[in-house]
Amino acid sequence: MTSETAQSGVAIEATGLRKVYGDLVAVDDVSFSVGSGEIFGILGPNGAGKTTILEMVEGLRRPDAGSCTLLGEASWPRNQRLLPRIGVQLQASAFFERLTAREQLRTFASLYGVGPAQADAWLERVGLGEKADTRTEKLSGGQVQRLAIACALVHEPELVFLDEPTAAIDPQARRNLWDLLRSLNAEGRTLVLTTHYLDEAEALCDRVAIMDRGSILQLDAPAALVRGLDAPVRIFVAPHQVTLDEAAAIEGVDEAVDDESTIVVSTRRPSEVLAELAARGALEGLQVRAATLEDVFLDLTGREYRA
Numbered sequence: 014m015t016s017e018t019a020q021s022g023v024a025i026e027a028t029g030l031r032k033v034y035g036d037l038v039a040v041d042d043v044s045f046s047v048g049s050g051e052i053f054g055i056l057g058p059n060g061a062g063k064t065t066i067l068e069m070v071e072g073l074r075r076p077d078a079g080s081c082t083l084l085g086e087a088s089w090p091r092n093q094r095l096l097p098r099i100g101v102q103l104q105a106s107a108f109f110e111r112l113t114a115r116e117q118l119r120t121f122a123s124l125y126g127v128g129p130a131q132a133d134a135w136l137e138r139v140g141l142g143e144k145a146d147t148r149t150e151k152l153s154g155g156q157v158q159r160l161a162i163a164c165a166l167v168h169e170p171e172l173v174f175l176d177e178p179t180a181a182i183d184p185q186a187r188r189n190l191w192d193l194l195r196s197l198n199a200e201g202r203t204l205v206l207t208t209h210y211l212d213e214a215e216a217l218c219d220r221v222a223i224m225d226r227g228s229i230l231q232l233d234a235p236a237a238l239v240r241g242l243d244a245p246v247r248i249f250v251a252p253h254q255v256t257l258d259e260a261a262a263i264e265g266v267d268e269a270v271d272d273e274s275t276i277v278v279s280t281r282r283p284s285e286v287l288a289e290l291a292a293r294g295a296l297e298g299l300q301v302r303a304a305t306l307e308d309v310f311l312d313l314t315g316r317e318y319r320a
């Protein structure tokens with residue numbers, strides 16, 4: 014990390030970003046800042062404007078209004094001084110054709126003046142050592158994403174942008190990638206990622222901007238967003254464990270409803286209610302569901318979240 018970044022503590026400062034395509038306002042007056050060392054998520058459904066924001070912030074797309082600084086420097090017009098300090102995950106389509114994973118990464122490394130030994134070390138780091146001689150078109154979705162991440166990291170940037178790094182890969186590969194991203198962050202790198210997965214934002218991001226239709230609706234730590242809802246915990250009691258009237262009468266229950274004989278109890282005092290249900294021997298098959306970012310999105314937009 015440079016002393017300048019460490020001192021300022023601010024990796025990104027985006028102010029009033031706007032992008033219009035014809036009649037469509039793809040990004041509308043978006044402002045946010047990202048602290049050094051954060052994992053910052055931009056979350057929203059398809060078409061919300063996530064990629065457009067990321068490209069303006071990276072200095073790849075010219076904003077119609079607003080501005081952005083990265084590591085204290087303006088990102089537009091394209092700023093050569095920033096290039097060694099930032100990493101941008103490439104889409105698979107940006108790979109060179111017919112190269113093996115090792116050749117691919119060494120080629121990207123050479124563009125930054127990075128030697129083959131460091132490239133090969135990154136291939137190992139992202140878990141692709143055994144695939145070094147495999148051509149990129151033969152890699153699985155998760156392996157392609159790992160290679161794309163290695164290409165973004167091979168020159169050791171302090172600020173890394175990832176556009177939907179876990180899109181279209183299986184759940185186990187996603188979790189492995191989360192571990193990789195966490196380890197990159199643990200070294201002090203700032204990560205900015207877009208995602209349309211609510212659980213990914215919740216599990217990975219220190220703070221998340223929830224977007225819809227070109228605007229940021231809320232921005233905070235995932236747990237703070239959920240807390241801000243003040244939503245009740247819902248307890249699903251299996252059929253025949255208690256009656257609806259019994260459940261409704263338990264101290265601390267806000268509401269009890271019968272949903273096809275499962276009694277759904279809403280409460281803001283879950284430990285007391287659970288203790289009472291335990292005392293009545295009603296725990297078998299019981300499920301507890303706290304609010305999630307999905308509920309936050311529903312609350313903000315009035316619509317169910319559809320990635």
Ligand SMILES: Nc1ncnc2c1ncn2[C@@H]1O[C@H](COP(=O)(O)OP(=O)(O)OP(=O)(O)O)[C@@H](O)[C@H]1O
Nearest residue numbers: 034037039057058059060061062063064065066209
């Ligand atoms: N070059 C372009 N010309 C016209 N419209 C565009 C262009 N790029 C993006 N758009 C539109 O702008 C809106 C925002 O697109 P953007 O790709 O930023 O969304 P996103 O949140 O990244 O979506 P996704 O998750 O599908 O990638 C969409 O309605 C999209 O169709």
